[in-house]
Amino acid sequence: MPRAMTAVEKILAAHAGRKQVEPGETVWARVDWCLANDITAPLAIEQMQAMGCERVFDPERIILVPDHFLPAKDVASARQAQVLREFARKQGIRHYYEVGRMGIEHALLPELGILQPGQLLVGADSHTCTCGALGVFATGVGSTDLACAMALGELWFRVPATVKVEFTGRLAPWVGAKDLALFLVSRLGTDGANQLALEFGGEVVADLPLDGRLTLCNMVVEAGATAGLVPAGGWRSSPGAQLEAWLRWDVSQLEPQVARPYSPADVVAVHEVAGTPVDQVVIGSCTNGRYLDLVAAAEILGGRKVHPRVRLIVIPATQRVYRRALEEGLIQVFVEAGAAVSTPTCGPCLGGHMGVLAEGEVCLATTNRNFRGRMGHPDSRVYLANPAVAAATAVAGHIAHPEEVVGSGPHRGPGVEVRR
Amino acid sequence: MARIVGRAWKFGDDVNTDVIIPARYLYTSDSRVLAAHCLELADPEFARRVRPGDVVVAGKNFGCGSSREHAVRAIQACGVAAVVARSFARIFFRNAVNLGLLVLESEEAARLVRSGEVIEIDEEEGLLYLSSGHRLVVRFPAGAAADVQKAGGLVEYVRQRLLKRGGCRRPPCIEGEAGP
Ligand code: SF4
Secondary structure (H helix, E strand, O other), X not given: OOOOOOHHHXXXXXXXXXXXXXXXXXXXXXXXXXXXXXXXXXHHHHHXXXXXXXXXXXXXXXXXXXXXXXXXXXXXXXXXXXXXXXXXXXXXXXXXXXXXXXXXXXXXXXXXXXXXXXXXXXXXXXXXXXXXXXXXXXXXXXXXXXXXXXXXXXXXXEOOEEXXXXXXXXXXXXXXXXXXXXXXXXXXXXXXXXXXXXXXXXXHHHHOOHHHHHHHHHHHHHHOOOEEEOOEOOEOOOOOOOOOEEEEEEOOOOOOEEEOOOOOOOEXXXXXXXXXXXXXXXXXXXXXXXXXXXXXXXXXXXXXXXXOOOEEEEOOOXXXXXXXXXXXXXXXXXXXXXXXXXXXXXHHHHOOOOOOEOOOOEEEEOOOOOOOOOOEOOOXXXXXXXXXXXXXXXXXXXXXXXXXXXXXXXXXXXXXXXXX | OOEXXXXXXXXXXXXXXXXXXXXXXXXXXXXXXXXXXXXXXXXXXXXXXXXOOOEEEEOOOEOEOOOOOHHHHHHHHOOOOEEEXXXXXXXXXXXXXXXXXXXXXXXXXXXXXXXXXXXXXXXXXXXXXXXXXXXXXXXXXXXXXXXXXXHOOHHHHHHXXXXXXXXXXXXXXXXXXXXX
């Protein structure tokens, strides 16, 4: 009798050309997609050449996105982007997305509509796990791993055991996928899911819009997970499949969550840090720069002003999100509130550009990491929260529950007219 | 297989890749730049005082955070001979194996090794000797990771695989053939 497998084991077995695989074993598996950015691709390209390989295994399967330091912040990053661009042209890589059409890779990929449930995606970026929300086994690797995948169309994987994570109940107003993610990371710790895959379920996850499921899977790497997965299509865990653990939380009482410096696992309910003054608020990133994130922020910012002492930076995650936000009046809401709105880029999320912090400054961001020095000076401090908390904080000038700004009435705050 | 003798540099749990090499230096993969800023957020003296052959000893989840290989390269550029930790974050561990940085797991090293003491690793025996006389078992990479390590890293491993099958599957590039 073959053993019953989890969804992740099934995907890996199919790509390894095997009937079954077991957690802990290492297998060579075929990859469907290879992803890299302006930081990791130049190294991968160099390594691929060192491997003696001149051509990628299949140019249709490579996706290159210059998103981190682009539009180029200096000559060195312009050069890195140039390497990417030239490689794409030379190799005939169609999935190359230029400034003005690109987006943050993990937000851009789902928009392209090319990923199918049951596929395998490797990306030279740790947040590649985001696309697990589409039922894909998506995992982050380094540049040399990616070079191997681009050269051979294969890579080795250690089969992760699966932990089922179920959220039940009903989320309170102003609580969303980001809060589930922060809550989960705080419960698991920064390495609680190392070498594990997290498979999400429960009615709360089923009710999340795709934007939210992407946010949830985005942050599994903050708990060390190999991958996060919202099963889709025919790729589901069989009954009786062996799980490492089965975690179930009723999240009806969950408040908006905030991670304190300097760990995404140091998480408290927003009321515990409410009142903390901030210098800057950033709304964007592969975690929370999608359309519904901007809608949540606009619900609070509509008809209000950013606090005089605060800088609010809003960065739509992709060009498509940017356009939709423009068409539906969200960008106008942000600009009128006194925010700086930027073309898609990772920018401040990794302390690159577009909002780097000075010594001693405090920022609340919708990003995913608040390590020491992540967003600039080593003695700056970053808090992580959902877009509604971020917007409320920008208005209040200190960390605030959205209800502090809009009152506890109906969910939709005043001031935004979203055209349909 | 060799013996490694070097001074121990001790670090705590969850040393992340932003601490190993902050993102603001990722505009380059120049090993001199990476070496000069290696671990500066954890120990500003490290980059200046580390000597070739020294060993980094850390707690759990070493190398968590981003996928940047610059973290491994920075440590290598300092001449560090091995990193011994209670556990490694998955991507850092892969990167280290792929690039030929020796990574060893030990439950006890982070607790028992004193900063600055000279320690000895016997790769053959899989043992770590402390100046206090303690002897600790260290775990080496296993499975496919061991194969890659044996080949001297992933570049060499893939190079050999490609050579065996007679090079790249596809013909060499023709400039401008089918660009975007
Ligand atoms: S937005 Fe931040 S976390 Fe996401 S890919 Fe960019 S730098 Fe990485």
